[in-house]
Amino acid sequence: MCGVFGIFGHPEAANMAYLGLHALQHRGQEAAGIVTSDGEKLFAHRAMGLVQAGFSPRDLAALPGDRAIGHVRYSTAGGSHIKNAQPFAVDYARGSIALAHNGNLTNYEQVRERLEARGSIFQSASDTEVIVHLIAASTHMSVEDRISDALSQVEGAYSILFLTEREMVAARDPYGFRPLCLGILAHKGGVAHVVASEPTAFDLIGAEYVRDLDPGEMIIASDEGIRSVFPFPAKPSRPCIFEYVYFARPDSELAGASVYEVRKSLGRRLAEEQPVPVSAADLDTVVIPVPDSGVPAAVGFARASGHPFEMGLIRSHYVGRTFIEPQQSIRHFGVRLKLAPNRAVIEGKRVIIVDDSIVRGTTSRKIVKMIRDAGAREVHVRISSPPTRWPCYYGIDTPTRSELIAATSTIEQTREFLAADSLGYLSLEGLVAAVSQTNGVRPSTASARLPVLQDPAASHCHACFSGDYPVALSTRKTPSRPPRLVTAH
């Protein structure tokens, strides 16, 4: 997953982009980058790691101009290397262009092979680069047309920002897989237009949320103002439902629904669908979230079930990437660095652990054991989404099917693997209903272009749970040429 941010028409564009990326940091911690334009030239800085580690005040001062786009990168597709960091920026015949992409192209390899066969040279292993080459090779004259031309040749998921010397362009693919929002920011000299993956980025810089971009919409910001066009054939809207389950920040609203309230609602429905039966002797039952992502669902679960909510797992604020693993084994070591059991609310209790999802199952298994070792009488696991059975082709970094425990095991087998007393998942229907029936407090974003009536189950992309993929991954006819160039930092 990744996050994107763009601003047009602000005297401190680089500073605003830095802050916007900071607010989107949960969408990607591997690398961060900002490209600005002063109307004549583009200026780029990219760095591995967190935004605040990679950008010094001096770095920001070297990014002049009143327009900027930025990117935080999560995925390791293409390898963890600075040259895969975004925004991707190049100089080509018509000038310079930079782009920041959240999503994943499903026909990347075919397009790349076609371009290479005619002599194009690729700098990175990222799918994003094909878009740049398509733009460079386009015979259209205006930047807007060149971008439309390029995007009409790629398939899959893209919420994407472009920056040229003069224009900023934002586009969302026709299915609207990944979120993208529009805002405005008043400042002393006028009004800036802002685009971001989630509205939380607007909140930090004091910008006002205007609306989500519609699927298939392209917005062009230039010195003449902003325009909206719909250059692609319309498709049924299928925004990613997993953003609500896990990815987005709880204080964000996406498509008019509060992520926090959706999650609480998931917890409530989960308590109804998958209750933990309580006898008279079991009054000592507690609901414990896996922090921080499980907290809202646990609040909802506790309220619906009547069991008390307790912080039974304490999350460390100081967890980073690399640790020294001692040679002598320490029980639950990996998970314990991040989460400590709070013995006082666990010992002798029936514990209901609420988490948002299970991927491989190994972390959940360690948590169950750790809770049991801390004295829990029973450990019941409740998951506020359906079993994750399919990989994502649209930008979330899930492992292959064979690594997804729900793809290879029954629920009962999974329960056994976790060594839990019971295991319950939310149903897909429950998930879709919770998302559809939750409102936010922001002004409505309904666009006239959005179909009024849609089968609820087809209103979102839930391929990771259902295997129902809106766009197929293109099958390859020829075996792919592996990259043969390894460049050190």
Add this chain to the structure above:
Amino acid sequence: MCGVFGIFGHPEAANMAYLGLHALQHRGQEAAGIVTSDGEKLFAHRAMGLVQAGFSPRDLAALPGDRAIGHVRYSTAGGSHIKNAQPFAVDYARGSIALAHNGNLTNYEQVRERLEARGSIFQSASDTEVIVHLIAASTHMSVEDRISDALSQVEGAYSILFLTEREMVAARDPYGFRPLCLGILAHKGGVAHVVASEPTAFDLIGAEYVRDLDPGEMIIASDEGIRSVFPFPAKPSRPCIFEYVYFARPDSELAGASVYEVRKSLGRRLAEEQPVPVSAADLDTVVIPVPDSGVPAAVGFARASGHPFEMGLIRSHYVGRTFIEPQQSIRHFGVRLKLAPNRAVIEGKRVIIVDDSIVRGTTSRKIVKMIRDAGAREVHVRISSPPTRWPCYYGIDTPTRSELIAATSTIEQTREFLAADSLGYLSLEGLVAAVSQTNGVRPSTASARLPVLQDPAASHCHACFSGDYPVALSTRKTPSRPPRLVTAH
């Protein structure tokens, strides 16, 4: 505030110390250090910043031996400089010695002047260094006696660890201001003894908690085993009550009381002492913690008051030290980088914010405004401790009285400053009672030496709230010579 960790008799002593300090990281983020001994020599490494940033696997591999002490430093007393980082280690006539100190000496300047007058040269501006010079100047023969001799000449707070080539010594001052716990850790080759500021450090490395050190107790670990002695005149025990309110980790237990349960109990009592009146028209009241430290008290407050608990402030995981401050002012900028308002649970609501304490009031004021800007109808502030009116002389880095808002303003003036609809603090009696009546789940630590009956109000140090200082800060007769040497990193 600081944290200390020691281990004696473990083949991976440096690795264990690294992990122990990681679990104590909340007690100090400014600098970290470890000193080990292989029975012949001491090996030291210190670094500014977090433990995991300052210690690479290579650094740890350069710290051989089966005994180690470590320190995390918070305070900037003495200046933020690597030479003030601990453990402090020196070579002197009788060998080498290192020490790691949590606390603050109240007669530091007098002792330093006395030592300098006879020719001693100090390397640092830290109060800890006088202890080393007193040990070097002691005429006693055994390390144990030299340490007792030195400690008997200093006053104030010390939970302190010493490491020589052969022994590890742990001591807690006669008042027991700061916590210090003893544990054991079985490993393939035998059993190691472990000492730490809080038991959470034992949990991470899989060690078992044995008991707290008694005030005035000194434990000597050597190849002959461990011994406990009480070399100082007994004093009434006065452990710091603020550890329960804010400082300790919620999953720790101190003196047999669960910190988390104490905090929940503070919230319950606060709801009883300082309720927010609710009319029939006010059913939309929510209880919101200032995360993470305010969460347990908010859980207790919500349960006692019947108002729902909601995560109305979302804490960023990516907040570090330095930020780029934009030139154009952004509302609530400083606090917003760390905390984002969750509009969906705030808009149109009566909000009760629960926090552990108010120091200067500036952050609370920003939070109140931010909540109000997010649409709250009313904002009520509840604090789970009494007004903080006095500086701490025993190791917590509080500002001077003139900067403490509760020392210079009435509660009503403070409420006005915060722009809150109401403001309520817990009473001192309520605080003391909550601590005294909470139990933990660990085995009891009652020592025969602890006085059986004690006036509850005198059972802890609560000088920061009451001004009742168990040990006076020594007044200086001559004006202090300011340090005149400034060394760059």
Add this chain to the structure above:
Amino acid sequence: MCGVFGIFGHPEAANMAYLGLHALQHRGQEAAGIVTSDGEKLFAHRAMGLVQAGFSPRDLAALPGDRAIGHVRYSTAGGSHIKNAQPFAVDYARGSIALAHNGNLTNYEQVRERLEARGSIFQSASDTEVIVHLIAASTHMSVEDRISDALSQVEGAYSILFLTEREMVAARDPYGFRPLCLGILAHKGGVAHVVASEPTAFDLIGAEYVRDLDPGEMIIASDEGIRSVFPFPAKPSRPCIFEYVYFARPDSELAGASVYEVRKSLGRRLAEEQPVPVSAADLDTVVIPVPDSGVPAAVGFARASGHPFEMGLIRSHYVGRTFIEPQQSIRHFGVRLKLAPNRAVIEGKRVIIVDDSIVRGTTSRKIVKMIRDAGAREVHVRISSPPTRWPCYYGIDTPTRSELIAATSTIEQTREFLAADSLGYLSLEGLVAAVSQTNGVRPSTASARLPVLQDPAASHCHACFSGDYPVALSTRKTPSRPPRLVTAH
């Protein structure tokens, strides 16, 4: 100026390349890079600064394989940025290719525009990159043919090495502007082929010099052995004469002539052409080189003139790039950091300073003043080459004509500017004769393809002295598009 090094068939190819570049360090200090191949993949590492600063043992260990090419970069054409460092390496449709280039292409802009117009995207501002794009766009099948095809479309100077997964190719342009030599290195497992800008790189690794590459020659090394081809139309050979005057190391031999002996011979001829008249009263005349490049010519001048040779200027070994310039002016500060006057051999003497060339004249002026301040009675400047009046288009980083003092001033005006008592340059005829008549001690490298008879004045490129350019700089029809993308490190 730059230096290149290649090796094929050695188990420690990266280590050998590191050492080879170390020996060529005088040809470029701005950046260094090595690309290796293990027969399947290319591995690249590039770094700003000196070879030994930019390559750690770990960096070298990450460069596996038995074939490698390397580059040291001097010029700032294209800007001082890591992305302009070489070897330039890319992944394209047919595999991967890296190249290391010494020289400068005179039709670079035309070729780049042609390529960009059809959609090619350039990563750098270096002229070298067009060669890669020409290779990628070539329709020929074999690497050898694709390279010949590409090189036949460029004009100017290139001594260039290519590395693919399987082959190493070395080529020298038809005029042979820049040197390129072939050697062999026996090792335990067989024999490796080596190519380098100067034979001194062979000496360091213990390789044996075989011969210079002929102008227009291309050598292909593969697992089948090495082959030599001449794919380009023959041109009159015009190797750079300035390599003898200044650029090459004195222990190198180029085209069968010892650089050191050429320089001594220049000094001897200079003493004959431009003697400093000595009267009976002037027996205290000394010959002083500007170290280190002026030393051999000063030895020759002293011997021919009979005046004693003295080290009157002491060169510091510790001069780096950046200095702290004091606010209060210090006389001769800039030059003094590098050169200190040796008062004992200067005071009261008639001093003849021997240097290789004068570019802007500012350094020479400072040296003359410094020598005079140290007590010289007279200061005579003698230059072992003709006046430098024209910029180099073939790879040496000379300033524009307007900055060359000899292009804008007469010799007498220059003398006045230097404040010297006299100034004398060697004639172009003297220079050409000295180079032509000097032999080396290495085996002859005469190739059958070399024309037997050639006008001596046309035997070398001496455009910087004569303005006689063998290849014209292509004039541009359209104004060049300046690069618009600025990327930070």
Add this chain to the structure above:
Amino acid sequence: MCGVFGIFGHPEAANMAYLGLHALQHRGQEAAGIVTSDGEKLFAHRAMGLVQAGFSPRDLAALPGDRAIGHVRYSTAGGSHIKNAQPFAVDYARGSIALAHNGNLTNYEQVRERLEARGSIFQSASDTEVIVHLIAASTHMSVEDRISDALSQVEGAYSILFLTEREMVAARDPYGFRPLCLGILAHKGGVAHVVASEPTAFDLIGAEYVRDLDPGEMIIASDEGIRSVFPFPAKPSRPCIFEYVYFARPDSELAGASVYEVRKSLGRRLAEEQPVPVSAADLDTVVIPVPDSGVPAAVGFARASGHPFEMGLIRSHYVGRTFIEPQQSIRHFGVRLKLAPNRAVIEGKRVIIVDDSIVRGTTSRKIVKMIRDAGAREVHVRISSPPTRWPCYYGIDTPTRSELIAATSTIEQTREFLAADSLGYLSLEGLVAAVSQTNGVRPSTASARLPVLQDPAASHCHACFSGDYPVALSTRKTPSRPPRLVTAH
């Protein structure tokens, strides 16, 4: 060996110290440091490595004040660690003091033990630190008296600078082992006093040389001006003769003798004492220096012998500390990185190599072999000083006797080890005579206190050649306690 620099009364004291140390860089490359005073406080910065690497403009800007002392460190006595870097600076009862020491104390261990026994704690393993402790423990009132008191308790070599908040003090031990010079520097606001190990440091900053400090002299610079005192019992002056042979820069003058001219004179005498016989068939004999230190002697040797001087070894400018050593052995690898044979002047010749001294013999052996491999017919080694047979106790980092080839082998055995055709050393008488009879061009520095008549052989310290030690190394009665504390950087 080390170098010291001090300046008093200059508005850019830190910048001047930086430049002064740069000019003294040949005296120590391991670490560098500067301490300044603004009249109220001392400010210190120390760094490992070269001055220009360790001091950024920002570092210098953080060193305010108009007085400064600096130090470059060569020796690894006490270990290569930043805490052994100088100036050593401490805060003690009477204020702050810093010191920079060139030399070595012969009774260091006795004094340290005495101080530690009474409780002093040492920070470093350097002999310099005892002086600070003696000052701190002195009962005298003025800084001047405290310093005299401290220095009168130590024995051995010291050319030393002290800086307090208000005074700068320079002292040279009664034997005058190491050089120390006084200069003045006029600036806009007045005149600054300067002290440095060699006058070359004055030249760089434009200061004027005044005179050498006399042995046993102490100079005190304060706001009242400068004073000279002689607080120690007078001793026969014994300046180090090896400074002339190797250590000092050739453009320096020490005690009125030009180092360059002394070296040329050594070469002349060497040619007379140890000629290489030439028959009619041997007209192809050349004299080749080992650069750079052997150049002046080779110039003198060539002139006296009539054989031509040639740069037969080319020194690389790019030699640093660490190299990658290839696994497959390369002939002469170690020496070849630094020196390359210039085949054109060696092949077929009788070569006379002139060097300043032989320590272990291993480098000389490699050079002889390398010259022979480059085609020399005969190789004759001539050394411009006597055999080095004894370690230095006064500040030069020589190996133990067992490693000195001249201490364990006869001259014939050494010649055999070197595989040279002949080997000749200069006699001690020749060395002493050359030094005594050479003059410089600077104003005379003769002090009234210097004895007019002295046995020439006793006029210098030549213990490394003769074993005649002016001050004995104190023998230890008790075995030394080894340092037991290892601190990482």
